[in-house]
Amino acid sequence: MKPDDFTVEAAVNGNLNLADLRMDPATLAHQAVVAEEGGNPQLAENFLRAAELALVDDEDVMALYEALRPHRSTAEELEALRTSLETRGAARCAELVRQAAAVYARRGLLR
Amino acid sequence: MDDDSDRTADRAADLDQGRMRILDAKPVNLDGFSATNPDLGLVAMASPFDPEPSLVITDGVVVELDGKSVDEFDVIDEFVALYGLDLGVAEEAMAMDDQTLARMTVDFTVPRAEVVRIVAGLTPAKLARVVAMLSPVEMQMAMTRMRARRTPSNQAHVTNQLDDPLLIAADAASAVAYGFREVETTVPVLGDAPSNAVALLIGSQVGVPGAMAQCSIEEALELRLGLRGLTSYAETISLYGTEQVFVDGDDTPFSKAILTSAYASRGLKMRVTSGGGAEVLMGAAEKCSILYLESRCVSLARALGSQGVQNGGIDGVGVVASVPDGMKELLAENLMVMLRDLESCAGNDNLISESDVRRSAHTLPVLLAGADFIFSGFGSIPRYDNAFALSNFNSDDMDDFLVLQRDWGVDGGLRTVPVEHLARVRRRAATAVQAVYRDLGLADFDDERVDAVVVANGSRDLSPGDPKAVAEAATAIEAKQLTVFDVIASLKRTGYDAEAEAIMALTRERLRGDQLQTSAIFDGDFRVLSKITDPNDYRGPGTGYALTAERRAEIDAIRQERTADELTADQAEHAGHVTFTDVETARHGSDPREVCIGLSPAFGRSVWLSLCGLTVGEVLRQISAGLEEEGCVPRLVRIRSTIDVGMIGLTAARLSGSGIGIGLQGKGTALIHRRDLSPLANLELFSVAPLLTDRMYRELGKNAGRHAKGMAPIPIFTGGTDESISARYHARAVALVALEREASEPGEPPMTVRVAR
Numbered sequence: 048m049k050p051d052d053f054t055v056e057a058a059v060n061g062n063l064n065l066a067d068l069r070m071d072p073a074t075l076a077h078q079a080v081v082a083e084e085g086g087n088p089q090l091a092e093n094f095l096r097a098a099e100l101a102l103v104d105d106e107d108v109m110a111l112y113e114a115l116r117p118h119r120s121t122a123e124e125l126e127a128l129r130t131s132l133e134t135r136g137a138a139r140c141a142e143l144v145r146q147a148a149a150v151y152a153r154r155g156l157l158r
Numbered sequence: 159m160d161d162d163s164d165r166t167a168d169r170a171a172d173l174d175q176g177r178m179r180i181l182d183a184k185p186v187n188l189d190g191f192s193a194t195n196p197d198l199g200l201v202a203m204a205s206p207f208d209p210e211p212s213l214v215i216t217d218g219v220v221v222e223l224d225g226k227s228v229d230e231f232d233v234i235d236e237f238v239a240l241y242g243l244d245l246g247v248a249e250e251a252m253a254m255d256d257q258t259l260a261r262m263t264v265d266f267t268v269p270r271a272e273v274v275r276i277v278a279g280l281t282p283a284k285l286a287r288v289v290a291m292l293s294p295v296e297m298q299m300a301m302t303r304m305r306a307r308r309t310p311s312n313q314a315h316v317t318n319q320l321d322d323p324l325l326i327a328a329d330a331a332s333a334v335a336y337g338f339r340e341v342e343t344t345v346p347v348l349g350d351a352p353s354n355a356v357a358l359l360i361g362s363q364v365g366v367p368g369a370m371a372q373c374s375i376e377e378a379l380e381l382r383l384g385l386r387g388l389t390s391y392a393e394t395i396s397l398y399g400t401e402q403v404f405v406d407g408d409d410t411p412f413s414k415a416i417l418t419s420a421y422a423s424r425g426l427k428m429r430v431t432s433g434g435g436a437e438v439l440m441g442a443a444e445k446c447s448i449l450y451l452e453s454r455c456v457s458l459a460r461a462l463g464s465q466g467v468q469n470g471g472i473d474g475v476g477v478v479a480s481v482p483d484g485m486k487e488l489l490a491e492n493l494m495v496m497l498r499d500l501e502s503c504a505g506n507d508n509l510i511s512e513s514d515v516r517r518s519a520h521t522l523p524v525l526l527a528g529a530d531f532i533f534s535g536f537g538s539i540p541r542y543d544n545a546f547a548l549s550n551f552n553s554d555d556m557d558d559f560l561v562l563q564r565d566w567g568v569d570g571g572l573r574t575v576p577v578e579h580l581a582r583v584r585r586r587a588a589t590a591v592q593a594v595y596r597d598l599g600l601a602d603f604d605d606e607r608v609d610a611v612v613v614a615n616g617s618r619d620l621s622p623g624d625p626k627a628v629a630e631a632a633t634a635i636e637a638k639q640l641t642v643f644d645v646i647a648s649l650k651r652t653g654y655d656a657e658a659e660a661i662m663a664l665t666r667e668r669l670r671g672d673q674l675q676t677s678a679i680f681d682g683d684f685r686v687l688s689k690i691t692d693p694n695d696y697r698g699p700g701t702g703y704a705l706t707a708e709r710r711a712e713i714d715a716i717r718q719e720r721t722a723d724e725l726t727a728d729q730a731e732h733a734g735h736v737t738f739t740d741v742e743t744a745r746h747g748s749d750p751r752e753v754c755i756g757l758s759p760a761f762g763r764s765v766w767l768s769l770c771g772l773t774v775g776e777v778l779r780q781i782s783a784g785l786e787e788e789g790c791v792p793r794l795v796r797i798r799s800t801i802d803v804g805m806i807g808l809t810a811a812r813l814s815g816s817g818i819g820i821g822l823q824g825k826g827t828a829l830i831h832r833r834d835l836s837p838l839a840n841l842e843l844f845s846v847a848p849l850l851t852d853r854m855y856r857e858l859g860k861n862a863g864r865h866a867k868g869m870a871p872i873p874i875f876t877g878g879t880d881e882s883i884s885a886r887y888h889a890r891a892v893a894l895v896a897l898e899r900e901a902s903e904p905g906e907p908p909m910t911v912r913v914a915r
Contacts, residue, residue: 058643093462097423147412156405
């Protein structure tokens with residue numbers, strides 16, 4: 048759906064639902080370019096991670112967040128999570144999980 | 159010698175100093191003040207245990223950061239090393255000495271973009287050192303030029319102790335009317351959160367659309383409400399400067415990174431929260447300074463890809479303000495955010511002191527320098543209703559804030575709102591929520607409740623109502639998993655078309671994503687103002703943000719402002735209570751008992767009421783009666799050519815048979831003069847007209863009589879005052895003086911007049 052399809056009439060008729068609130072990954076990719084050009088590559092990186100998460104269900108996003116909180120996951124669980132993200136095309140999120148697993152092991156933050 | 163020392167030896171009773179008792183009772187002495195103690199982290203700008211700045215990069219990888227090698231990195235170091243630094247510029251930046259860098263932040267001939275580029279390569283310890291070199295005024299200069307958005311803005315807290323949704327909506331509508339562009343709620347009772355979010359969303363779109371709304375609660379639940387479109391931004395994603403406190407907060411930088419991206423993936427604006435003192439409160443500051451730990455937080459915020467930071471006086475503000483340089487450290491926190499090219503939501507949202515002087519001193523530098531948001535929560539509701547903590551400014555400070563904007567000619571984002579407008583938007587917001595809650599089967603609030611909410615100062619003005627109603631409404635919102643689209647449809651069904659359209663526009667714009675860029679707000683026409691669309695272009699005096707004529711007028715037109723005509727309107731109510739008739743051009747008197755009373759040009763002609771509230775007729779009657787009690791004879795002389803009370807008195811004295819005269823202005827200023835004195839050297843002066851009484855005017859008359867008879871006068875003591883006479887009365891005095899000037903007839907001789915009542 049395009050932003051212009053978001054009308055009060057469509058809401059009254061029940062034509063809009065939760066999934067429609069996810070961003071279009073292309074929009075986030077565009078915002079990443081704007082952020083990069085504006086001199087903030089970290090903000091751009093965030094938008095690119097967000098573009099990956101835009102395709103992920105709410106519950107899976109919540110689960111990913113939960114898995115990265117301290118003492119929630121074993122090394123194996125994080126590795127499984129990383130693989131599954133990579134398979135779904137979420138390469139940047141997968142890399143974040145890989146980095147987390149390494150430092151969590153060193154700092155005693157695994158389950 | 160011995161006798162001398164006996165006399166000056168401490169007497170226990172002498173230690174009970176009257177002035178010290180007054181000081182002891184002042185509010186500032188309710189505040190706590192800590193001795194500097196680096197072991198506990200009680201040190202503001204620099205601790206002997208802060209690391210030396212360092213950065214070693216090998217093959218494009220950070221292997222040493224601020225004195226720690228890669229194998230010693232904690233989670234914060236790790237994340238900053240992985241994502242936070244621009245390694246392309248780091249070598250150049252870290253090689254620059256602190257003073258050169260500090261000067262660069264202040265020197266407006268160095269482009270903002272150049273400062274941002276260099277700072278991106280500075281480690282946390284290095285940036286803290288650079289900022290610590292600045293004086294408070296230099297920090298303000300740096301903030302003025304380094305904040306990301308050109309136009310300053312402001313954020314409000316909207317909460318109440320009952321979580322009453324009608325009151326939340328009405329207060330949100332009030333807040334956006336005042337000009338707040340972000341409104342933030344939270345809950346005393348977690349379960350109520352979905353209801354608060356819905357009420358805030360509706361209320362925040364009444365009157366002026368486009369304000370963003372937030373419900374600050376536990377991070378997972380907050381995200382869930384955002385995913386359903388019920389909020390449009392988030393800022394309570396907390397960061398801490400030490401690993402221990404971070405983990406105690408049940409997160410790591412990696413989980414926060416996912417949270418940050420999760421918000422962006424649903425079009426929700428977000429910023430993180432840090433703010434000094436938290437690590438000290440949690441007993442894990444690792445002996446480091448508050449500034450250095452906060453610098454770690456700000457570096458981490460940038461590394462996470464958060465567009466902004468809320469800091470500079472958050473929950474740990476009392477700790478920071480308790481140590482030397484504390485307030486300066488809080489200002490430095492805001493500046494570090496701006497230097498890292500992030501949105502600054504500048505704190506001020508926690509009451510820093512019991513002292514009005516100190517709390518104003520905390521906020522003023524930010525207001526003058528400007529920030530993306532001056533407050534990260536101005537308490538738009540009464541202190542007791544603030545479910546966060548008391549803010550540094552609250553609803554009863556609104557007039558003070560509006561006056562401060564006007565005093566300094568600066569934009570703090572707010573404006574005066576006529577009471578009629580407040581009444582309208584509060585009613586509309588409360589009835590909209592009443593209608594939607596009925597329509598969606600959430601709760602049934604009656605019309606009496608609406609009436610009470612419209613006029614309420616806060617929840618203490620409301621009956622508790624059904625204590626379960628809000629909880630049940632919140633449960634129903636969760637059970638039905640209501641989304642923003644359900645709220646929009648319900649508003650439309652119940653006839654609140656404008657609010658339905660506004661929330662839909664907000665949702666539509668959110669999906670375009672422009673509001674995810676740094677420092678974004680929507681204006682009332684849903685235009686995004688951000689670092690991208692409204693960049694700070696300050697390059698020295700005469701550049702950067704300036705008030706438009708329209709905005710200037712909005713700031714100037716406080717509700718207490720009066721024109722000279724308005725200030726003198728009450729004069730007309732007393733016009734003609736006495737009449738003066740010209741007798742003849744005044745001649746020199748010969749009766750040694752005669753005392754002339756010189757009247758100013760407007761006295762009893764256009765000025766009828768003196769500043770102390772007595773009519774001019776009564777003032778004159780009292781003075782004359784005093785003279786008569788001493789057996790003297792008053793003669794009234796209109797002095798037409800001057801409005802100066804000294805000259806009026808002296809002229810009267812020269813005409814008077816006794817050589818003693820009284821000068822009297824319409825506003826009530828009075829003096830006794832003698833013919834051989836110079837104009838400014840009068841015998842007795844009542845300069846503070848607002849404090850005078852009928853009795854004092856009579857005493858003045860009596861003293862003039864005693865002078866005339868060559869007797870010693872009896873001093874008249876007014877007793878002094880605690881009032882700010884100039885603040886209270888000078889606007890009115892100026893208006894009365896203008897009437898005197900208008901009535902004066904330069905060159906015309908004094909005229910003897912007769913009074914009739």
